[in-house]
Structures are given as structure tokens and as C-alpha cells.
Amino acid sequence: MKTAVITLAHGRHAHLAGQQQALRASTLRPGDYVVVAMDDPAIAAPHPDVSGTVLRVDSAGGNLPLARARNLGAETALDRGAELLVFLDVDCLPAPDLLSGYEQAARDPAGAGRLLCGPVTYLDPPGTGGYDLSGLARLDNPHPARPAPEPGEVVPDENPDLFWSLSFAVTAETWQRIGGFCEDYTGYGGEDTDFARLARRSGVGLAWVGAARAYHQWHPTEDPPVQHVADIVRNANLFYERWGAWPMGGWLTAFRERGLIRGGTGAERCELADGITGPREPSAAVP
Structure with a gap:
């Protein structure tokens, strides 16, 4: 199964570099890595050890086109032969077993034909040397608002409002069944919840994949945003x-x-x- 990782980026260059470093340490290397740079010409080609490409997308009226960028990334990966699409937020560091976990879940009866979601831990600010990728498992503390099965478990879920786009995977067949993200959404918020509703309307539920863990690198934010x-x-x-x-x-x-x-x-x-x-x-x- 050829797996493509798709990441949207606007700024956060250090976080993007950290993600690529984590992918290089993955137990299963991605077959392709598609970075969609939104209004950011400074984003360069991926590290040579992570085979992939960079796409350029301009914003719409000053609003980042997140939905359109995800669709473009998916269409490009599919054209390049991808059978499994793994979407990772630019802030997310994949655990070594994330890709293999998603691949196994796509074949598992509990996950086949579903939107596959992995637990995400929000990290504290790193020290002066950055995050120690070899020690991420010691920091594992998944966000409490989402299910977090143990590694090896795949748990079906029928609540589309729990879907999040930080880390998820979908087979090529299921992506085409859903039809992608609604591109009427621009800027921040709502497009991922809409996508999960489109999935449910298409008869596609969720499944939570315990092995597909990711770690969200810290950055300043506001709550509410x-x-x-x-x-x-x-x-x-x-x-x-x-x-x-x-x-x-x-x-x-x-x-x-x-x-x-x-x-x-x-x-x-x-x-x-x-x-x-x-x-x-x-x-x-x-x-």
C-alpha cells in the first residue's frame, strides 16, 4: 500500500522541519510526502530522505484556503499513485508507528472504509535543544476531548463531530466516495466538521487508531481563538x-x-x- 503524507503549511518552518525529521525516524517511510504551501514561497522541497513535492496555493481574499489546499494535496497524491492518504497538521510530529498504524487500521475490519483518526498529545514548549524525538512516547498524554485507544486497538465511532483534521487517514477509495472538502470554506474553522458530515452522508464513519499517535508542537495561541x-x-x-x-x-x-x-x-x-x-x-x- 503506497501511503502519502499531506501537510499544509503557512509559516511554521521549524515545525515543518521537525515533522520531516520525525518522518525520517518512522518505522515505515511514507511513499510520498506532499507539502501544500499556502502564500509561503519560502517553503523549500522536503528533505531528500523524505521523497515528495511542494505545491503552491494562493489565498482567497486574504483567507488561507485550507479546504482547497487539502483537496489539491489529495488529488496530487492520488495522481502520484497513493492508496492511503495521511493528513498531518504542520505542527504534528508523527510517532514512529503512526504510518504503520494507519496502514494496518485501513486493512482492519474495524477501520476499513472509515475516516481513521489518531490520538494527539499537545506538547509543552520545548527546551533550548528542541524536542527529543526519541523521548516523545514518555510525553504521551492524548487530548481528553477525543478517544485515545491503546496501541493495537481500532475503535469504530459514529459521531462525526469528534473528527479532527490534525491527524487522520483515508483510503483513496473512501476519499473519492466522500468527494473531498467543501471549498466554500476559507480561513480557520468549520471545514473539517463539514467534511465529517459529508462522510457520514456518504455512509462513512470514524475509527480511532491507537497506534497512530502524534505530538502537537507548542506554539502561542489563544483560547478561544x-x-x-x-x-x-x-x-x-x-x-x-x-x-x-x-x-x-x-x-x-x-x-x-x-x-x-x-x-x-x-x-x-x-x-x-x-x-x-x-x-x-x-x-x-x-x-
Whole structure:
């Protein structure tokens, strides 16, 4: 089975280099490595030990085209012969057994034909020497909001709202069955939840793969992500128009409590509060 790793990048060059270093230490090397550089001409070709390519994508109206970039990465990998697509966030360091874990799960009756998701540990800031890749297993502490089976376990799941795009895998056949990400989403938030809804509509559930562990490299952030409030409002409205439900409920609640937005509950449209500016709303596509 030819496995391709697909990573989107905009900045985070040191994190991207760390990911490539971790892939070089993998027990199973990727058959291909597709880096999709969004508005970032400084991203160079992957390390020679990790065979792959870099694609260039421009933003749409200043908003990073995450959905379009994932689709382009997948289409390119498939054209290059990939049979299993592994999507890794640029911040994620794969454990040595991540790729082999996803491959085995794709053949396992509990995981075959499903979106395969692995547990992710959020790391503390590294020391001056960076992360010790040989010691990542000692830091294993998967995010509590998602299932985290033990290595060797593959656990089916039918809740699409638990899907996340930090680390997941899908066979070529299942990707084509789902049809990819909805490219009406731009900027941060919502497109991965939409993708999981498209999967469910296509009869594709989730499965959690204990062996496919990843480690999210630390970077400064805000909780809730107020720097992305305009993107989240725009994409939340798009999601509601497509599915009749509100995504990212915790973030929307936190934004309302801070006076940054109004609406986003029931049938009330989500809007930025007075004085908060953001890009215009996109039109919704019928799923």
C-alpha cells in the first residue's frame, strides 16, 4: 500500500522541519510526502530522505484556503499513485508507528472504509535543544476531548463531530466516495466538521487508531481563538446554511460571553459585534 503524507503549511518552518525529521525516524517511510504551501514561497522541497513535492496555493481574499489546499494535496497524491492518504497538521510530529498504524487500521475490519483518526498529545514548549524525538512516547498524554485507544486497538465511532483534521487517514477509495472538502470554506474553522458530515452522508464513519499517535508542537495561541473570530463567524454561518446546525459551539459561546459576536444559536444568524470587523460572507453551496 503506497501511503502519502499531506501537510499544509503557512509559516511554521521549524515545525515543518521537525515533522520531516520525525518522518525520517518512522518505522515505515511514507511513499510520498506532499507539502501544500499556502502564500509561503519560502517553503523549500522536503528533505531528500523524505521523497515528495511542494505545491503552491494562493489565498482567497486574504483567507488561507485550507479546504482547497487539502483537496489539491489529495488529488496530487492520488495522481502520484497513493492508496492511503495521511493528513498531518504542520505542527504534528508523527510517532514512529503512526504510518504503520494507519496502514494496518485501513486493512482492519474495524477501520476499513472509515475516516481513521489518531490520538494527539499537545506538547509543552520545548527546551533550548528542541524536542527529543526519541523521548516523545514518555510525553504521551492524548487530548481528553477525543478517544485515545491503546496501541493495537481500532475503535469504530459514529459521531462525526469528534473528527479532527490534525491527524487522520483515508483510503483513496473512501476519499473519492466522500468527494473531498467543501471549498466554500476559507480561513480557520468549520471545514473539517463539514467534511465529517459529508462522510457520514456518504455512509462513512470514524475509527480511532491507537497506534497512530502524534505530538502537537507548542506554539502561542489563544483560547478561544479570538484572532480567528471573523473566519469562525463566516464559516459557522456557512455550516449552518448547509447542515442546519451550528459547529464550534464552545467557541461561539465563548465569543458571545466576551461580547465579540451575537447570534449563532437557534435560527439566529451569527454576526460580529459592533466594532469588530471581518471579511465579507461567502455564499453557501448546497451539499
